[in-house]
Amino acid sequence: MSLQVDGLTVYYQTLQGDVRALENATFSMADGEIMGLAGESGCGKSTLSNSLILLAPPMKHVCGRVLLDGNELPIGRVEAMNRYRFKEISVVPQYAMNAMNPTRKIGKMIEELLRARGIEIRKILPELKRRLDLVELKHNVLKMYPIELSGGMKQRMVMVLSTLLDPSLLLADEITSALDVSTQKAVAGMLVGFRDQGIVKSVIVITHDMSILYQIADSILIMYAGQLAEKADTETIIHTPRHPYTKMLITSLPKVGVKHDERRLAGIPGKPPLLLDPPEGCRFRERCPHAHERCLQVPPFVEIAPGHHVACWKVGDKDA
């Protein structure tokens, strides 16, 4: 599977005007890649992932294309995306584990979901059971109500459900946030397992937790205020980032082994801009210690090294 996103721009329509949540996103993913999509709140990562699967009002598709395996996806048209949703692209939404209908047994819920997609549960039941084994859930979980499952079990259930039809691309939105540390590890491991076993081809892991990405992602895409900042393989992003925002972000993260008395970490002063009327050019410019007048123009997302893209004039210039 290959994913190509080209100049994707999505705004939110509100009473006060358009919120420019995603501006000109261009990147690609290879087959079998687990890409982390990281950034702080309001950076646009949820917008990007939602655009790929359900671009519904108040979101507005302004421009840009998405190509999955060379075919352009009709992301702007909700109805047209129906045939891709769940089958080619699937999502584990945020808080999904808490969104299961509490009055339905899990098996019944799955049956209804599949029937809505024109699939008879009887045909897929053996495969479903095999998946449950894979995530170490007992088969009798199908006869239980969601309230009888623990957080980790619910999350695994949701993951099985979202990947039942072997989608090429899986969007995993904050799947580890609400879990305990030990369950997080298990769930993250399962995600990698799904990829390794070919159940899904590629995964986009959306999270704000960089340490999880360090553990399971092959590459990381950093976003800031609706713009793409940097994309590279995990080691590079964590150890040798080039974009000023990425650098400051990584150094602001506490690590085991670093004590306050020994080395005081610093945060990034200021706050992200409001996207209703965002600043011109690079949106990190107001908090960036290296900003200069060129930054009033949006820096292009250029490849400064194989597989390493950065959107920053300072970095781009040096290697031009």
Add this chain to the structure above:
Amino acid sequence: MARRDRGGKKRRNEFLYFALRNNKLKIGASIVLLFLLVAAFGSFLTDRDPEAFGGPMSSPPSAEYWFGTTFFGQDVFAQFIAGLRATFLVGALGGGLATVLGMLIGFVAGYRGGAVDESLNVLTNIVLVIPTFALLLIISAYLQVRGLIMESIFIGLTAWPWAARAIRAQTLSLRSREFVDMARISGMRPLRIIFTEIAPNMMSYLVMTFILQFGGAILIAATLDFIGLGPTEGFSLGIMMQYAVLWGALPLGLWWWFVPPGAAIAAIVGALYFMNVGLDEVFNPKLRET
């Protein structure tokens, strides 16, 4: 040092904005307002005594008697105005009392929790289950003369459980919010917390509860009046209907005697509930149509 206030206005304006655009609210409120105005200024429309005899008996609506006359020659329109007033009074008093009692019990039960909550729940359930008609029959056997106030009090004392339940549920949920904990570690006393932290956050809920109680009280009063358990003197819309049926308006075809009061009750109560649905949309952003 400029410290300008822009946040508060925006929020109040937001509610006003949606309130003015909500059709259900507008329609419902207009209907209720219309009847209210008629009840308030009715004396300007007619100066006839509702109880006075003298008009032509059982005559249909005419230019002189807008709603016609009763079997006894009383002016139906005058009775209607008096009845409207009584109806609104019962609604306000009875509904108001029920809301106040419901607030009292609901807040205390929701805030305190534990044993207090349990015992108040038992009380609420008991009052809920008491057969009000049976109770009323007993009371009416003792009180030969009953007025509108008594009826309102009775309704208030028996209708509060619904309000109490709803308010308790909301209080329970608000109480677990962290700002209540913050108030507690500031040394704020429970009563003050209830009235300054919790109640204002439920304002929309309280308003809607009152509207429901208001409508409910009117309906209960009409029902009681109709079967003769209402006030022993005076007029209300329910009493009008009771007399109409008692004195054969149905077989005699004196529709103008019972249709206006019945339609008025239906219209007012219906409009109140309709308003409430609209208010729910105004207060709850998730229900609004964008």
Add this chain to the structure above:
Amino acid sequence: MLSLDRVSKTYRVGTFGGKLLPAVSDVTLGIPDGEVVSLIGESGSGKSTIGKMILRLISITDGTITFDGTDVGALKNRALRDYYRSVQGVFQDPFSSYNPIFKADRVFDVVRDHFYRGLRDRDWEQKVDDALESVGLNPDHVLNKYPHQLSGGQLQRFLIARALLLDLRFLVADEIISMLDASTRIDVLNLLADLKERGLSVLFITHDLSLGYYISEKAAILYRGCVVEYGKTEKIYTRPIHPYTKMLMESVPRLDKKWEDVEIELRAQQDDLSSGCVYYARCTRKEKGADCRTVRPGLIEVEPDHQVACGCIAGEERT
């Protein structure tokens, strides 16, 4: 100095309160002046319950909490209010900590109403400005605003400023940065560390181990209401002994090591046995022999042509 002595909290659940649910069992901890103690645990460990008991938001079922020698559980009315002068709390969700219908500064006004009635307006405003500046906020930017107009980081710092308006000596910080963005977390964390230098004690409740390491002197690991391991932070992190602590250290996602590397390290620690059974650490037997740790068993015959190097099993098989 705040200390907990065999503190327990048991809830009554079920119809008519028939069943007992122990949320906290027999916890003994001490937080000296000017120190930060991390209380680390996952959900359901009872860490928030302990914080709330210290703040008298929940009643104490058993045991005593003492602050400078005074029994916290017995305080009433005026004494309780005086307690709140010295002991305050900040909670997890900055947006839920403010009453949404009022402006953010109202939290200051509430403090003024209850603790500083007699103070003149000018003196009060000066006090507020000082408190805001000591948490790194500019009074002109944050006063007279509604909570939704401020960011999560600003709101949390605002609450710390509120606590500083009093004569704060002890702060219960219950997951105060878990809902903040990564780049603002460190600012609040640094603020706590700075306040610690000025003599403040903090009970830092968290589930995130890397945060605990950054600012605390001591750490207590909590599991299902009990303290399973307690001591100096470095010792707990580098040589965890309790199986639960070890599991935590293995599972927490870190930025410097991959999971597999941490596991190998921890295993290597316990394999530092020059004597005793080599499988001792991973042995799942319920009852291990007294010698298993110190005496390496040789191969023992249990039946003809069958030998096993396990003292316990060999003994069983034979009898």
